Amino acid sequence: MYLDVPGGFSTQVAILEKPLAEYLPTSNWLLLGDMSVRLIWRSHNMPEPEVSNWVETSEAAKRMETLLPWLEHWAERNVHRNHTLVVVGGGVLSDMGGLAASLYMRGIAWHVWPTSLLAQIDAGIGGKTAVNLDSGKNLAGAFYHPQRMVVANSFLDSLSARHLKSGKWELIKMALIEGDIAWAESLLDCKIPSSSDMKHAIGLKIGIVNRDFKEHGERRLLNLGHTLGHAIESASNFDILHGEAVGLGILAACLLSKSCGVTAFPSGLIEKTAKQLAPLSSRIPVWEKCLPFLLRDKKNEAENNLHFIIPIPASRPIQQKISPEVLESAFAKLFFMVNSH
Numbered sequence: 001m002y003l004d005v006p007g008g009f010s011t012q013v014a015i016l017e018k019p020l021a022e023y024l025p026t027s028n029w030l031l032l033g034d035m036s037v038r039l040i041w042r043s044h045n046m047p048e049p050e051v052s053n054w055v056e057t058s059e060a061a062k063r064m065e066t067l068l069p070w071l072e073h074w075a076e077r078n079v080h081r082n083h084t085l086v087v088v089g090g091g092v093l094s095d096m097g098g099l100a101a102s103l104y105m106r107g108i109a110w111h112v113w114p115t116s117l118l119a120q121i122d123a124g125i126g127g128k129t130a131v132n133l134d135s136g137k138n139l140a141g142a143f144y145h146p147q148r149m150v151v152a153n154s155f156l157d158s159l160s161a162r163h164l165k166s167g168k169w170e171l172i173k174m175a176l177i178e179g180d181i182a183w184a185e186s187l188l189d190c191k192i193p194s195s196s197d198m199k200h201a202i203g204l205k206i207g208i209v210n211r212d213f214k215e216h217g218e219r220r221l222l223n224l225g226h227t228l229g230h231a232i233e234s235a236s237n238f239d240i241l242h243g244e245a246v247g248l249g250i251l252a253a254c255l256l257s258k259s260c261g262v263t264a265f266p267s268g269l270i271e272k273t274a275k276q277l278a279p280l281s282s283r284i285p286v287w288e289k290c291l292p293f294l295l296r297d298k299k300n301e302a303e304n305n306l307h308f309i310i311p312i313p314a315s316r317p318i319q320q321k322i323s324p325e326v327l328e329s330a331f332a333k334l335f336f337m338v339n340s341h
């Protein structure tokens, strides 16, 4: 069964316990899968079409040159405009596979089967597809909705503890966007989010994307933690995972609330957040390495003018321009807090 999504939202969404073949296209489809889930796919007797590619993925290889051989391969195998690409994998592969679908023959249909926590509650939804450039994350991409998203919970059974934790930060981001401090706190406390947490987050993201697909206003809130997060992730050479970097970005944004003149976050929540991020302390790049990525971020229309999402306890975040100097002091505070746990 597909979820009831708001009118105008062009992706069918199904949430299942385990993968089921009946949610695949009935004909003319090709598969692009993350090698890490190939055995799981097969263990559920899921079919593989004639044109199937199982690929190794990494953030460092989320680049245009990785994607081009896939397009060549599909052309050699006579994949045509009426084919549907089914992408099975985490956020790296869904971002790349969606972009490949948008490019091949000027756009073929695609379905996404997200397999990591982060992709199931965030990356798989909303049609943002991209690859990285030397200058920064996700700088070349397209808005291109999948026709269908199928979330099968059992994929998470094999996901590493580090990637589960990393994905949780995007869920915590959703709670803070809703101004729901109690939800954020319960997510910080739990090991694995419940299926109702996941359903709630998926529904919230669908609503936001449906109201603002091209990110002219409300959708920008989903960048909470990402302006600094992307810079930290790139400056660390992807040693810090995407979700972990978002967690650090969220902490900095919470610390900024006071200097932006809005209600400060409860110190208990800030302390708990810093404690959970403490294992990353030795990996955090210095400010001087992050700054060039911040200044090149695609969301900053003018240099020295950082577009920032500031969360507010018990309310939706505000969007504010802040100077790099103000952010630098929040970064220093974050660095100190994370290192002192």
Ligand SMILES: NC(=O)c1ccc[n+]([C@@H]2O[C@H](COP(=O)([O-])OP(=O)(O)OC[C@H]3O[C@@H](n4cnc5c(N)ncnc54)[C@H](O)[C@@H]3O)[C@@H](O)[C@H]2O)c1
Residues within 6 Å of the ligand: 034, 035, 036, 037, 057, 058, 059, 062, 089, 090, 091, 092, 093, 095, 115, 116, 117, 118, 119, 122, 123, 124, 125, 126, 127, 128, 129, 137, 138, 155, 156, 157, 158, 159, 160, 163, 166, 167, 242, 243
């Ligand atoms: N398009 C969007 O709206 C959006 C939103 C958030 C993040 N993103 C992007 O998502 C990416 C991060 O996604 P991610 O955290 O899923 O990373 P990922 O795709 O690298 O997956 C994490 C790791 O887990 C493995 N894996 C995936 N599913 C597995 C499973 N079920 N069992 C075992 N291993 C599995 C992968 O091979 C990889 O090694 C970033 O590139 C980020 O920019 C996109």
